[in-house]
Amino acid sequence: MAQVAMRESPGRSFMPAAFRNAGADALCMVAVLLLAALIIFLFGGAAMQRVVTYAAIMLTAVLGLQIFSGNSGIVSFGHAAFAGLGAYATGILTMPAALQRTALRDLPQFLAGYELSFFAALAMVLVLAIVIGLLTGTPLLRLTGSSASIATLAMLIIVYTLLVAGREITRGSQPFYGVPREVGLWTAVGIASVALVAARLFRETAFGLATRAAANDERGAAAVGVDQRTARLAAWVVGTVAAMAAGAMMAQFLGAFSPRDFYFDFGFTLLAMLIVGGMNSSLGAFTGVVVTIAVIEIVRRFEGGGEMFGLHLPVLFGLTQGVLAIAMILVIWRRPTGLFGERELNLLRRPGGRAIPASAQPPLHVEHDRLAADHLSRRYAGVVAVDDVTLAFDTDSITGIIGPNGAGKTTLLNMLAGDVEPSAGTVSIGGAVRAASAFRFARSGVARTFQNIRVFPAMTVLENVVVAARQVEPDLGQAEAAAMRELSRMGLEKSADQPAARLAYGQRRRLEVARALALKPRFLLLDEPAAGMNAVETAELVSILSAVRTERRIGVVLIEHDMRLVMNLCERIVVIDHGRVIADGTPAEVQNNPAVIAAYLGSRTARAKTASETTANETA
Numbered sequence: 060m061a062q063v064a065m066r067e068s069p070g071r072s073f074m075p076a077a078f079r080n081a082g083a084d085a086l087c088m089v090a091v092l093l094l095a096a097l098i099i100f101l102f103g104g105a106a107m108q109r110v111v112t113y114a115a116i117m118l119t120a121v122l123g124l125q126i127f128s129g130n131s132g133i134v135s136f137g138h139a140a141f142a143g144l145g146a147y148a149t150g151i152l153t154m155p156a157a158l159q160r161t162a163l164r165d166l167p168q169f170l171a172g173y174e175l176s177f178f179a180a181l182a183m184v185l186v187l188a189i190v191i192g193l194l195t196g197t198p199l200l201r202l203t204g205s206s207a208s209i210a211t212l213a214m215l216i217i218v219y220t221l222l223v224a225g226r227e228i229t230r231g232s233q234p235f236y237g238v239p240r241e242v243g244l245w246t247a248v249g250i251a252s253v254a255l256v257a258a259r260l261f262r263e264t265a266f267g268l269a270t271r272a273a274a275n276d277e278r279g280a281a282a283v284g285v286d287q288r289t290a291r292l293a294a295w296v297v298g299t300v301a302a303m304a305a306g307a308m309m310a311q312f313l314g315a316f317s318p319r320d321f322y323f324d325f326g327f328t329l330l331a332m333l334i335v336g337g338m339n340s341s342l343g344a345f346t347g348v349v350v351t352i353a354v355i356e357i358v359r360r361f362e363g364g365g366e367m368f369g370l371h372l373p374v375l376f377g378l379t380q381g382v383l384a385i386a387m388i389l390v391i392w393r394r395p396t397g398l399f400g401e402r403e404l405n406l407l408r409r410p411g412g413r414a415i416p417a418s419a420q421p422p423l424h425v426e427h428d429r430l431a432a433d434h435l436s437r438r439y440a441g442v443v444a445v446d447d448v449t450l451a452f453d454t455d456s457i458t459g460i461i462g463p464n465g466a467g468k469t470t471l472l473n474m475l476a477g478d479v480e481p482s483a484g485t486v487s488i489g490g491a492v493r494a495a496s497a498f499r500f501a502r503s504g505v506a507r508t509f510q511n512i513r514v515f516p517a518m519t520v521l522e523n524v525v526v527a528a529r530q531v532e533p534d535l536g537q538a539e540a541a542a543m544r545e546l547s548r549m550g551l552e553k554s555a556d557q558p559a560a561r562l563a564y565g566q567r568r569r570l571e572v573a574r575a576l577a578l579k580p581r582f583l584l585l586d587e588p589a590a591g592m593n594a595v596e597t598a599e600l601v602s603i604l605s606a607v608r609t610e611r612r613i614g615v616v617l618i619e620h621d622m623r624l625v626m627n628l629c630e631r632i633v634v635i636d637h638g639r640v641i642a643d644g645t646p647a648e649v650q651n652n653p654a655v656i657a658a659y660l661g662s663r664t665a666r667a668k669t670a671s672e673t674t675a676n677e678t679a
């Protein structure tokens with residue numbers, strides 16, 4: 060298979076801009092946390108110190124949830140279960156042997172008598188978390204969206220049931236007691252600080268970017284080479300590690316607990332904290348925990364009833380959870396993305412400008428290659444969208460695919476991009492037949508854009524392109540420079556730090572092309588790239604595409620209804636009608652082809668006929 064013969068120019072910086080920015084954010088949040096802990100340590104009483112310790116433990120658990128749910132968009136109830144597993148594992152590993160013999164008389168031999176220190180037990184729990192994360196995530200993340208959420212709920216119920224049923228190990232629904240209380244303010248705050256840094260940095264890693272891209276648009280992410288399942292699994296495992304670390308701390312903070320402490324109420328509290336603050340950012344998780352713990356502490360004073368402000372208050376059972384639920388509903392209603400929405404602090408990000416240099420050296424051209432369709436067909440319940448098409452596209456060429464509406468052009472392009480599985484026939488890249496898989500095709504050098512734009516609206520313009528660039532450039536700094544170069548080529552460099560959702564329609568179309576080019580493709584498939592653009596924007600696009608082709612010698616295949624664009628830009632035109640190729644030649648040849656004229660006239664006549672029939676029916 061031909062290799063892409065290009066490398067980015069060096070110019071490696073000490074740390075990529077995205078990590079520098081994330082690191083500064085994380086340090087700022089850690090500084091606030093440490094300062095709060097110091098103030099409470101110096102001036103707060105024992106009760107206040109316990110509140111902050113509890114808050115730090117909850118923050119670790121919520122960050123675990125944020126790493127998975129915030130990046131993948133899949134709400135998880137499973138992290139409460141992981142915290143429970145972490146707590147029981149720590150309890151068993153740290154309980155004094157003498158106490159264990161009385162409290163856990165039937166404990167299997169291989170689990171008995173460890174009597175580890177907290178940190179030794181934590182190390183073992185973290186290894187266990189990775190194993191549990193992989194074992195649960197691999198089957199569970201075959202599901203997406205609400206199905207995956209429901210599966211995490213089922214997991215919570217299963218873990219609870221196992222904890223209750225495994226009496227020899229957990230004492231069943233009886234309290235598990237006798238765990239040494241070694242976790243205090245500074246241990247909890249220290250571990251929460253590590254979790255904060257991990258959560259903030261994870262967003263910027265290849266896995267974090269890929270998970271967020273897939274949450275924004277699954278097909279768009281696959282088209283830039285994102286293997287969604289692996290990326291989500293990474294987020295799941297890292298989230299599991301944080302949740303189990305929180306559970307380990309909780310065990311040593313409480314000293315005694317039961318399975319109910321890690322069931323629905325706990326899972327709900329974690330979710331409420333995250334949703335109130337803003338699920339999609341570590342800043343949201345941080346503020347969500349602070350605000351929610353403050354609310355819980357205030358409301359808890361009223362829950363027990365008694366005399367207050369000269370009034371006798373009854374015992375209000377469940378008041379805390381009720382107020383949390385109302386707070387959650389209010390936030391979802393008024394600010395659906397939480398108090399902080401998608402926002403991170405972004406201390407080092409400058410709107411409107413960028414410190415990242417777009418690499419000056421343009422990429423070299425690609426080697427010759429061929430994308431071929433061999434007797435390709437696709438049927439949809441009675442409709443033959445593509446019917447036995449055999450075509451080949453070479454690098455260093457621009458081909459237009461035209462045809463009446465519903466002719467099968469997009470279906471053909473989808474199969475060429477590995478996005479739709481053919482009913483019959485094959486697609487090959489460089490002579491090698493490939494099974495349909497959009498992300499594998501993208502990684503093999505076939506990039507594409509969509510008829511209905513599929514950018515990642517909640518990510519910045521730069522991140523949109525970096526997701527693609529990272530598939531071919533593992534070094535984030537180099538990927539950022541390459542992404543900036545593609546953005547400059549499309550005239551979007553000034554919008555690099557804006558969310559893609561804020562771009563105008565024509566700019567989004569250009570962003571999609573920039574994103575596709577960042578994959579350094581050998582073939583670029585464009586589905587109606589000029590749709591919705593005005594004449595000036597279309598002319599710009601034409602000149603950009605011909606320049607890209609000249610510079611890189613890639614193969615461009617585009618579907619377009621704008622005949623002027625097709626005739627000006629393409630040296631070869633393929634005409635499709637009723638799923639079949641009816642003409643294939645130069646613009647001049649195709650324009651004079653009687654079959655083409657008949658197909659277009661036919662479709663126009665059919666449209667006119669339908670319109671007149673409709674009018675006649677309406678008049679009648």
Ligand SMILES: Nc1ncnc2c1ncn2[C@@H]1O[C@H](COP(=O)(O)OP(=O)(O)OP(=O)(O)O)[C@@H](O)[C@H]1O
Pocket residue numbers: 439442443444462463464465466467468469470471510
């Ligand atoms: N997922 C699907 N399920 C069922 N039918 C489909 C599906 N995708 C396409 N079709 C049908 O296949 C035929 C070809 O559709 P396709 O979108 O490929 O045509 P097209 O030439 O791209 O049309 P247009 O120019 O309007 O975009 C149409 O009859 C369409 O209704």
